[in-house]
Structure formats: structure tokens, C-alpha cells
Amino acid sequence: MKILFVADGRSPIALNWIKYWAEQNHDVFLASTFPCDPDLPLARVDFLPVAFSRAKSAPAAGSRQKKSLLWGAATIKLRTAIRHWLGPLTLPRSAKLLNKIIAEIQPDIVHAMRVPYEGMLAGTAKLAATAKNLSAQKFPPLLISIWGNDFTLHAPSSPLMRLYTRKALQAADALHADCQRDIHLAEKWGFDASRPSIVLPGGGGIDQNIFYPPIEKKSVPERSGAQSQDDISKKRSSTAPIQPLGLRSETGETLVINPRGFRGYVRNDTFFKAIPLVLEKLPEVKFICPTMAGESQAEAWIQELGISKSVELTPPLAREQLADTFRRAQVLVSPSTHDGTPNSLLEGMACGCFPIAGDLESIREWIKPNVNGLLVDPSNERELADAIIRALNDDGLRVQAIVENQKIIATRAEYGHSMAQAVKFTKKMLRKT
Incomplete structure (x- = not known):
């Protein structure tokens, strides 16, 4: 299978999910919304700036690295507000770049990991491709993962966030969420309930070789x-x-x-x-x-x-x-x-x-x-x-x-069991789309 992930390539949650597919010998591509260099056997990595992701994140403790304008904002809430109100304006341009990558790679599936801004980006790319009189079937099936507060915090935060959340959910061919609540909320935001969905931990699950209780x-x-x-x-x-x-x-x-x-x-x-x-x-x-x-x-x-x-x-x-x-x-x-x-x-x-x-x-x-x-x-x-x-x-x-x-x-x-379910779900999705 040829899979293009649209994700924050720095995120341990995203990488834990992507790692499974890469280690199963699929052709795995990453369009990352932040600069990254993941230690994974990926076929290709591209950087797609969105919502000011060119701005450098806050430096590590003790570092003398100068903070960027965005990350130098007074509070976390202010930084978040800047992205909520102005970040969606960056989506159309990056969507064009994503469509170029898709045309070059021709993946079997596009998997966007979380709604803001990766799902919004992939959804905008799909709608743009369709608007150019391209058959919707030519755009790969789009799977969007929902994380934590995508709907309860981010989606209603500004008019543009509401607009692009609805566009993403309408464009999605399938959904993955880490709780049942978000599947229900997705339907209120425009997801077609007749399309497939699954509830699994966001990062694919818990590796019990690492996370286990105290023993003798x-x-x-x-x-x-x-x-x-x-x-x-x-x-x-x-x-x-x-x-x-x-x-x-x-x-x-x-x-x-x-x-x-x-x-x-x-x-x-x-x-x-x-x-x-x-x-x-x-x-x-x-x-x-x-x-x-x-x-x-x-x-x-x-x-x-x-x-x-x-x-x-x-x-x-x-x-x-x-x-x-x-x-x-x-x-x-x-x-x-x-x-x-x-x-x-x-x-x-x-x-x-x-x-x-x-x-x-x-x-x-x-x-x-x-x-x-x-x-x-x-x-x-x-x-x-x-x-x-x-x-x-x-x-x-x-x-x-x-x-x-x-x-x-x-x-x-458990990680292995959850990811086996994810593989089964993805294959079933591809057969239906």
C-alpha cells in the first residue's frame, strides 16, 4: 500500500502511528506541517507550512535560541488565538502544494492526522481538486484522524476555523477518533454518518514492552x-x-x-x-x-x-x-x-x-x-x-x-492489537471507496 500521511512530523503521537505502517513495508510518505527529520524508513518527506508553522517553536529550557515572533507572544492562549483567527488563511496556498505532491506520489490513500490543520489542509486540497473539474475519484480516499480537542476547543474558536472544520469533515471518506464522543461530534460538523469510522487510541495504542506496571x-x-x-x-x-x-x-x-x-x-x-x-x-x-x-x-x-x-x-x-x-x-x-x-x-x-x-x-x-x-x-x-x-x-x-x-x-x-484493527479498517475503507 502507498500511504501519504499529512501530519506534524515532530509529534510522538503521529510518529507512533506512522511507524507501524513503515515497519510493515508499506510505501510511506509524509507531508509534514512542521520541519522535521523523523527516524523512520520513509519513502519521502515534504514540508508544507500551514498556520505559521514556519515559525520556530519555543526553545528548550536553558537554550539561548531567540524566540520567533509567534512563540514570543505573551501567553499560550494568545499564540493559539493568532493561529485560530489567521492560520486558516494559509490553507489554500499549502493545499496547492499538497495536490502537487499527491500528483507526483499517486498514493492509494491520504491520512491526515488531526483536524486542525492537517485535516483542513487535506480537505481543502481535495475540494480544490474537485472544483477544477477533476473527478472526485481521482483524489485518493481521505482518512482523517480526530484528536482530543479538535471539536471542543479549536473548531468553534473563529469563523474561519468553523468553516474549514466543516469543509474537512465533508471531504473525509472515513474517520478515526480516539473517543466515541468525537464520532458523534463529527457528524454535527458535517461528516456523513454512512461513511466508515473507527475508535482507536490516537497514537495507535500503548506499547506494553515500555508501559507496564511495577513488578519484582x-x-x-x-x-x-x-x-x-x-x-x-x-x-x-x-x-x-x-x-x-x-x-x-x-x-x-x-x-x-x-x-x-x-x-x-x-x-x-x-x-x-x-x-x-x-x-x-x-x-x-x-x-x-x-x-x-x-x-x-x-x-x-x-x-x-x-x-x-x-x-x-x-x-x-x-x-x-x-x-x-x-x-x-x-x-x-x-x-x-x-x-x-x-x-x-x-x-x-x-x-x-x-x-x-x-x-x-x-x-x-x-x-x-x-x-x-x-x-x-x-x-x-x-x-x-x-x-x-x-x-x-x-x-x-x-x-x-x-x-x-x-x-x-x-x-x-494495546498497540499491536489496535494497529491490526487500523490496518483492517483501512483496507476495508479502500474497498468501499
């Missing part, structure tokens, strides 16, 4: 290429967990992790304000925040709240490092106001973390309150703090959650 150190399987996934799974299932089902780390620390980083829809203000409330009851608790190193707002909150001894901000962690950190933690916090199915939430659940998340329709597809996690008002620091304290004090609830979440990951989110 002597029983951890060697990560050898000679071992099959079945062999590894059997070994892990036969091992006894550390202090029933990983309730305490090897160091005995009590750790809460917030892996969401700084995004406009994540209430980190609530998270940091909840920390002193937790420390009043449980002063030994530590909090770790991957990807927040160098964030001036986080540093300001830490100083203002006097919690510097209890909070660690780290740079982005490699997947293996992140998995190890999840296994050290007892509780994962995800205080978001918009979401589909966050990959970090599933990864933490796979590693034995007890999840506490914003009470959203999409999250309820994965978390049943008081059974395998807790849901809170993401704007209420007292409610979040009480949930953290309850989870840390209730070993029985955490044991129950670990058992339930291992079942959920194995049946609904």
Missing part, C-alpha cells in the same frame, strides 16, 4: 529482540507485584505526576494551587511535572505558594524515562478542560498510576469514578486536592483501579 525487579523480562510479545506478557503476568500491585515505589516515596505540560486547556493553575492543600494533610508527598522545566509561570507559582521542596520540574522525558517515572508514582493528575483520550493518561494507567482527571465526556469512556479513577472539576483546587489525598490514603481503591486499568489497556489500547 528480579522478574523483569530482558528487553531482547528474541523475545515475542506473548513471551513477555506471560512472564509479566506470572510475576508478583511490588507491595501489592505497585502501591509503593522501591524508594518508598509518595509521588504524584502531572504529565500534561503547559497547554491552554490544562488547568495547571488548579494543579499548583492544590499542592499546598495536599501537603497540609500529607507533607511527605512529592510532585513531578515532566516537560515543565524552564516554564516561568510554573516557577512563579512554586515560589508564590512556597512549595519548592515538594515539586520537581523536568525537561521532556524519553518514553522509557517517562514509563519509569510513571511506575514510581502512585497518582497521575490530568486537570484538563478539553480532551479526547490523552495518550499520557493511558500510559500512566498502563504503568499502575491511579488516574485523576477532569470530568469530561470523553474521559468517562475510560474512567468510571470510584472504580478505576476519580473525576474532578478541573477548576476547583480543593476538589482536586481532596481527590489526591483520598487516592493516596485508600490502598484498596488503588488496588482495584490497577486491576481494572490493566484489563482496559489490554483489551482496548
Whole structure:
């Protein structure tokens, strides 16, 4: 199969999906909306600037790289607003470039990974090709993936975002979403319900060779290429967990992790304000925040709240490092106001973390309150703090959650199984279009 992905080639979520197809010996092409150099066996990589993606992203912590005009904006919300109101204006020009690439490659399918702006770009290209009196059948079948907040945050944010969201959904021949809620919302935004759709984790699922719960150190399987996934799974299932089902780390620390980083829809203000409330009851608790190193707002909150001894901000962690950190933690916090199915939430659940998340329709597809996690008002620091304290004090609830979440990951989110479903779905889509 010859597949052209339209995606942000820097995104771990997109790359995790694309990797599977490339490793299955398909001819895989990437039209990336940001400059990238992915370490994957791709046939070709092109850069298509859209919504100011020529602008460089914010430099890493400690870097002296000068920020671009866009990323130097005062806040994340302002940067997002600039893209929402002006970004769609860049789509027609980039759509022409995409159609040239499609004419050269002649792929069997175009897969746009998320609606803004990759799905909008591919949808605009398809509609432009059709408007030039070209048969719609000559444009490859278009599959669009929906991610997290495509409809709840981005789509209604400006008149042009609404317009191009509807165009993308009308042009799509099939949809992939990471929650059932977004399939229903897609139909309200113009997707033809008679066309095929599937619900699978956004990045293809959880690699259980990396993301697994704490087990006895002597029983951890060697990560050898000679071992099959079945062999590894059997070994892990036969091992006894550390202090029933990983309730305490090897160091005995009590750790809460917030892996969401700084995004406009994540209430980190609530998270940091909840920390002193937790420390009043449980002063030994530590909090770790991957990807927040160098964030001036986080540093300001830490100083203002006097919690510097209890909070660690780290740079982005490699997947293996992140998995190890999840296994050290007892509780994962995800205080978001918009979401589909966050990959970090599933990864933490796979590693034995007890999840506490914003009470959203999409999250309820994965978390049943008081059974395998807790849901809170993401704007209420007292409610979040009480949930953290309850989870840390209730070993029985955490044991129950670990058992339930291992079942959920194995049946609904395991990478190999999910991607096998994606392949079957794609082939079926091609037969119908």
C-alpha cells in the first residue's frame, strides 16, 4: 500500500502511528506541517507550512535560541488565538502544494492526522481538486484522524476555523477518533454518518514492552529482540507485584505526576494551587511535572505558594524515562478542560498510576469514578486536592483501579492489537471507496 500521511512530523503521537505502517513495508510518505527529520524508513518527506508553522517553536529550557515572533507572544492562549483567527488563511496556498505532491506520489490513500490543520489542509486540497473539474475519484480516499480537542476547543474558536472544520469533515471518506464522543461530534460538523469510522487510541495504542506496571525487579523480562510479545506478557503476568500491585515505589516515596505540560486547556493553575492543600494533610508527598522545566509561570507559582521542596520540574522525558517515572508514582493528575483520550493518561494507567482527571465526556469512556479513577472539576483546587489525598490514603481503591486499568489497556489500547484493527479498517475503507 502507498500511504501519504499529512501530519506534524515532530509529534510522538503521529510518529507512533506512522511507524507501524513503515515497519510493515508499506510505501510511506509524509507531508509534514512542521520541519522535521523523523527516524523512520520513509519513502519521502515534504514540508508544507500551514498556520505559521514556519515559525520556530519555543526553545528548550536553558537554550539561548531567540524566540520567533509567534512563540514570543505573551501567553499560550494568545499564540493559539493568532493561529485560530489567521492560520486558516494559509490553507489554500499549502493545499496547492499538497495536490502537487499527491500528483507526483499517486498514493492509494491520504491520512491526515488531526483536524486542525492537517485535516483542513487535506480537505481543502481535495475540494480544490474537485472544483477544477477533476473527478472526485481521482483524489485518493481521505482518512482523517480526530484528536482530543479538535471539536471542543479549536473548531468553534473563529469563523474561519468553523468553516474549514466543516469543509474537512465533508471531504473525509472515513474517520478515526480516539473517543466515541468525537464520532458523534463529527457528524454535527458535517461528516456523513454512512461513511466508515473507527475508535482507536490516537497514537495507535500503548506499547506494553515500555508501559507496564511495577513488578519484582528480579522478574523483569530482558528487553531482547528474541523475545515475542506473548513471551513477555506471560512472564509479566506470572510475576508478583511490588507491595501489592505497585502501591509503593522501591524508594518508598509518595509521588504524584502531572504529565500534561503547559497547554491552554490544562488547568495547571488548579494543579499548583492544590499542592499546598495536599501537603497540609500529607507533607511527605512529592510532585513531578515532566516537560515543565524552564516554564516561568510554573516557577512563579512554586515560589508564590512556597512549595519548592515538594515539586520537581523536568525537561521532556524519553518514553522509557517517562514509563519509569510513571511506575514510581502512585497518582497521575490530568486537570484538563478539553480532551479526547490523552495518550499520557493511558500510559500512566498502563504503568499502575491511579488516574485523576477532569470530568469530561470523553474521559468517562475510560474512567468510571470510584472504580478505576476519580473525576474532578478541573477548576476547583480543593476538589482536586481532596481527590489526591483520598487516592493516596485508600490502598484498596488503588488496588482495584490497577486491576481494572490493566484489563482496559489490554483489551482496548494495546498497540499491536489496535494497529491490526487500523490496518483492517483501512483496507476495508479502500474497498468501499
